[in-house]
Amino acid sequence: MSTAHQKLERHSLGFAMMILMVASIGGIVEIAPLFTIENTVEEVEGMRPYTPLELAGRDIYVREGCYACHSQMIRTLRSDVERYGHYSLAAESMYDHPFQWGSKRTGPDLARIGGKYSDDWHVAHLEAPRELVPGSVMPGYAFLSETRLSTGHLPAALKALSRAGVPYTDAQIENAEKDAVWQADFEQNFEGELQESYGANVQVRDFDGQPGRLTEMDALVAYLQMLGTLVDFDSLNLEEVNR
Amino acid sequence: MAVREKDPVSGTELTGHEWDGIKEMDTPVPRASRWALWISIAVSVLYWILYPSFPLVSEYARGVLGYSSRAEVTAAVAEADAGREQAFAPFATGDIEALAADASLEARYGASISKLYADNCAACHTGSLKGQPGFPSLADGHWLWSGTPEEIEYTIRYGINALHDETRIAQMLAFGADGMIEKPQVKEVTEFVLSLSGQEHDAAAAEAGSVVFEENCASCHGDDGRGGYENGAPDLGDGHWIYGGSRDDIFQSVYYGRQGVMPAWEGRLSDAQIRMLTLYLLWNAEDAPS
Numbered sequence: 001m002s003t004a005h006q007k008l009e010r011h012s013l014g015f016a017m018m019i020l021m022v023a024s025i026g027g028i029v030e031i032a033p034l035f036t037i038e039n040t041v042e043e044v045e046g047m048r049p050y051t052p053l054e055l056a057g058r059d060i061y062v063r064e065g066c067y068a069c070h071s072q073m074i075r076t077l078r079s080d081v082e083r084y085g086h087y088s089l090a091a092e093s094m095y096d097h098p099f100q101w102g103s104k105r106t107g108p109d110l111a112r113i114g115g116k117y118s119d120d121w122h123v124a125h126l127e128a129p130r131e132l133v134p135g136s137v138m139p140g141y142a143f144l145s146e147t148r149l150s151t152g153h154l155p156a157a158l159k160a161l162s163r164a165g166v167p168y169t170d171a172q173i174e175n176a177e178k179d180a181v182w183q184a185d186f187e188q189n190f191e192g193e194l195q196e197s198y199g200a201n202v203q204v205r206d207f208d209g210q211p212g213r214l215t216e217m218d219a220l221v222a223y224l225q226m227l228g229t230l231v232d233f234d235s236l237n238l239e240e241v242n243r
Numbered sequence: 244m245a246v247r248e249k250d251p252v253s254g255t256e257l258t259g260h261e262w263d264g265i266k267e268m269d270t271p272v273p274r275a276s277r278w279a280l281w282i283s284i285a286v287s288v289l290y291w292i293l294y295p296s297f298p299l300v301s302e303y304a305r306g307v308l309g310y311s312s313r314a315e316v317t318a319a320v321a322e323a324d325a326g327r328e329q330a331f332a333p334f335a336t337g338d339i340e341a342l343a344a345d346a347s348l349e350a351r352y353g354a355s356i357s358k359l360y361a362d363n364c365a366a367c368h369t370g371s372l373k374g375q376p377g378f379p380s381l382a383d384g385h386w387l388w389s390g391t392p393e394e395i396e397y398t399i400r401y402g403i404n405a406l407h408d409e410t411r412i413a414q415m416l417a418f419g420a421d422g423m424i425e426k427p428q429v430k431e432v433t434e435f436v437l438s439l440s441g442q443e444h445d446a447a448a449a450e451a452g453s454v455v456f457e458e459n460c461a462s463c464h465g466d467d468g469r470g471g472y473e474n475g476a477p478d479l480g481d482g483h484w485i486y487g488g489s490r491d492d493i494f495q496s497v498y499y500g501r502q503g504v505m506p507a508w509e510g511r512l513s514d515a516q517i518r519m520l521t522l523y524l525l526w527n528a529e530d531a532p533s
Contacts, residue, residue: 036301040303076315078319081320082320083362087316118506120377120503203406242313243303243305243312243313
């Protein structure tokens with residue numbers, strides 16, 4: 001054995017071939033499963049891509065580093081499920097690029113925060129967390145209410161995601177800017193159009209308490225209020241998704 | 244290959260490399276380490292066979308043990324639920340009126356339910372139940388939708404202005420911003436509302452405001468401004484305010500409107516938990532002046 005290896009070590013071409021072979025075994029084991037990864041994603045009802053406003057909110061979530069303290073992954077542990085709700089499904093992050101599972105919780109998990117608090121609460125809490133939750137160590141984000149949401153990049157953002165496999169239609173990409181404004185419209189004039197385009201579970205209203213003004217707070221609250229609300233768990237057969 | 248030179252002291256083979264008279268020994272990896280390596284490789288292969296692992300061509304590898312972390316947690320939660328059902332047996336079924344009449348429950352369950360309250364309700368209504376600006380007090384005995392057990396239970400279950408189909412709807416319109424009444428009239432009606440709760444006010448403006456009130460506000464808040472349980476309109480004369488009772492606060496409410504939201508808890512909390520919280524509120528609001 002040792003003599004065979006000594007021989008190999010002395011043949012540069014043969015040795016290079018062996019290195020290549022061993023390294024590609026490692027590569028295949030890591031890469032090949034990704035080609036059939038869809039097999040591990042449950043088929044659920046209600047999942048849809050983010051609306052442009054929610055996506056803008058998600059971008060703010062990432063920009064502000066919320067993931068550093070908040071996870072979005074309810075693990076299959078009793079303590080997690082009892083505190084936060086149904087364990088997270090793979091399908092719930094299938095349109096996330098990148099996912100926001102997180103690796104550490106300083107604040108609570110946000111995977112099912114949608115609908116737990118009112119918009120007013122979220123706005124007041126984001127502006128001054130300790131006013132509502134004494135002892136909280138979360139920083140304040142009052143500037144989000146002051147900052148107009150820039151929507152110019154949204155068509156490009158949707159297009160980029162569609163290249164990564166998120167099923168946005170051409171019309172959705174084209175209307176991204178308009179859709180973002182419509183979703184935060186306090187008169188809810190275009191609720192029908194948005195729900196027809198994205199699905200019945202799109203929430204349309206003024207999120208930041210400033211009617212007529214589209215701010216980053218609108219986008220972030222719209223994103224938080226839809227988190228974990230999409231999947232229709234009543235129609236889900238738990239036996240089928242057990243793994 | 245030629246027999247290699249050995250180190251005269253330890254008897255270990257040398258590699259044949261030599262630097263300035265220093266020769267390198269070819270010491271093999273200790274046997275224990277080699278065994279540990281091979282055993283850990285074998286164990287990992289065993290795990291790969293026994294437990295769910297990575298995606299295959301048409302399905303993921305389920306593993307021969309049929310283990311499922313999801314089935315496990317579902318069973319663990321069901322077991323805990325069964326335990327809780329026993330521990331909180333009185334709340335499992337039953338009529339909320341009868342539960343409210345049972346005075347023995349508070350001493351037995353109050354401390355446990357306070358945790359449930361802290362986890363779910365305190366973020367808005369505060370740990371002391373006294374509320375904060377924008378979020379009503381639950382302790383003062385003043386209720387928007389009546390303080391009967393059924394109505395409180397209904398509000399917790401379906402919320403107010405929430406996403407649930409059965410939710411209660413209450414909208415204070417933006418009378419000023421939406422142009423229903425002019426700004427001077429908003430100021431007049433503000434004076435009138437101040438007068439209702441016996442606060443310092445401009446009597447002449449309040450007099451004019453009473454007409455505005457009758458035409459615009461009385462349909463929900465009542466002719467006397469004492470509110471009504473049918474539509475959740477608050478009593479304007481009791482000195483208890485959700486959004487503040489100063490001149491500025493009242494002006495804001497009339498001019499820009501208010502649409503407070505209480506989330507619907509159906510689905511997030513069990514029926515028994517909703518009943519527990521209903522009773523918890525009744526227990527803690529009891530002492531308040533009505």
